[in-house]
Amino acid sequence: MGRPTVTDIAREAGVSLATVDRVLNARPGVRAKTIAAVQEAVARLGYVRDMAAANLARGRSTRVAILLPDTESQFIQTLEDALAQAAALASSARMQVDLLRYPAADLHRLTAMLADLAAGGISGVALMAPETPLVRDALRALHAAGIPVVAMVSALPNCGAAHYVGIDSHAAGRTAGVLMGRFLGGRTPRVMVIAQSMLLRDSIERRRGFDAVMLADFPGVTVGQTLETHGVTQTLHQVMRESLRSDGPVGGIYLLGSGHRALAQVLSELGLLGQVVVIGHELTPHTISALRAGWLDAVIAQNVGHVARSTLRVLQAKADHQPINESQERLRLEIILRENLPQAL
């Protein structure tokens, strides 16, 4: 005998198929006593709904939208690629994924897109976005409309019941701190922290985690304030020179966001390439080659493939009104050295 089916449940509970169907799908018109009897039979036989057959019968192909900023960051591109790949696979499980980009500088446009989606009868939305009041309101509206929302990579608390798929940024910063502290060894106990900007929630949290560990576990190390580059190599060069001049040499550099390529260039110009410990975030073609080259010592990352698949699974589960397997969806914070670089991206 294989798995029990609705027919088995009906026989076991002494009711008809129609009644079992009503109970399983929470349709009205069933006495509480009968509901209990059916549920008892379900429990006794260990019945689990065959979601494949159920969705097949529903003829429903879940349709979801995923929104990413149009930033020209390698990480965003990597994430989009992963999402596209996961979406291709998901299509064989009757799920259609619309990958969209919104102008990072125009959040009004983002909210407009979200409104359109809500009107267009989408069954779920995932996005990576900054947490502004504008965005928050738009997401709350989606939630009110019964459309599940998933926040990727950067958390969006207080935005309805948005599920977060991504790593704990504070822990990521702490991990970067421990590695920095231990890798410094006998080098100059001074660390420079560099970021493109401090507007994004995850950068702020990373910095906080980093500081917490440095303060507690490596009190002998001086950590400078965050140098913002705004993505301009020239600025990076300038602020680094200035910092080196005013505060003296450094033994380590912590790169909060992207900008590895520019950093390599400037470090090379300053004759520091390979001389200082550098710790960064996220696995992209740039960071991979930097790790291989040896001037980048460690990267704290999240597996974008897992982010993508988890996002789709969560959206699917929410659309099916099914519980989410938390332990499966919990993302690991990964430490990548040259030695454990994935063979292929």
Next chain:
Amino acid sequence: MGRPTVTDIAREAGVSLATVDRVLNARPGVRAKTIAAVQEAVARLGYVRDMAAANLARGRSTRVAILLPDTESQFIQTLEDALAQAAALASSARMQVDLLRYPAADLHRLTAMLADLAAGGISGVALMAPETPLVRDALRALHAAGIPVVAMVSALPNCGAAHYVGIDSHAAGRTAGVLMGRFLGGRTPRVMVIAQSMLLRDSIERRRGFDAVMLADFPGVTVGQTLETHGVTQTLHQVMRESLRSDGPVGGIYLLGSGHRALAQVLSELGLLGQVVVIGHELTPHTISALRAGWLDAVIAQNVGHVARSTLRVLQAKADHQPINESQERLRLEIILRENLPQAL
């Protein structure tokens, strides 16, 4: 319009449903020209078989067996738990998993079990086993019978076309080496390597990877030969005392396999707990508490949850004669510090 179905293919190719069915399922009695026409239509419409409906129609519930040694290791237990959990989830996708244990000391029994399974009409086998001629022959027989085999955690090359699910042990050893070298800092540049036994393939490979890195990147560090404990705390105590007496103090200890609890006890007795850098393998309740306690500095691990799910996915794909998504199945080698310990196991 949703996804194309067999009916669409039939219309597009100008043939009947029956012919499409024959082509898709590689049934005989179709001209090469007709096959090409159907395949062309499949390609043009971007048809992907709905595996849910296909398996539903087949009425087939894939049944696989998973064999683990009956060793009382926390890692094996953790792995079994993960497999059981994954199996529970897989059951809702019409797959039945039989979790079996074989006596680690009696490989004849293992081969007998494998033979029984082959006779019992199983559609796939996954196992974690040493690579002996006996096992190799049994697996080759399975392969000859058309039953796919998956090796978990410890690779089984030359055993038919067994798929390997697990991390690269050599890379794991290399990673342990890098961390050891960098974490040693100003400590005594001497490292002790401890193992329960060196019979298992992965222990040997780890040791090799570790040595390679130490030799190349940290030539100032002396690495002792592997001390075998055979799982006896008494022996561990003895060999460690002896090594310390004859070769002097150590700054680090590399634990190749399990035995973290015993090591904690002995280190504590020797007054070395927390004084030396300790690097180990695999995430288990013991290693987790050791990381939390602070005397274990890093663990090189593979995510048992991923091992379990990947194993089941590979078995499912092989049973369905479907290609395996290599990039999804590639396991990451994880570095775990206290800072990035998963919140819950």
Next chain:
DNA sequence: TCATTTTTGAGGTACGCACATCAAAACGGC
């Protein structure tokens, strides 16, 4: 050209479930 074989078409049933309809039964109030 005819007989034979190969290839194709048409149609049905089944898988496990969702969803709809209509009639029958049980229940409730009075």
Next chain:
DNA sequence: GCCGTTTTGATGTGCGTACCTCAAAAATGA
């Protein structure tokens, strides 16, 4: 016990695919 309401049963259809049978058509060989 009557009536109206609520609850239940019986039955049907469809989702996309697999697999089966039988007949018709086409290709092949002599």
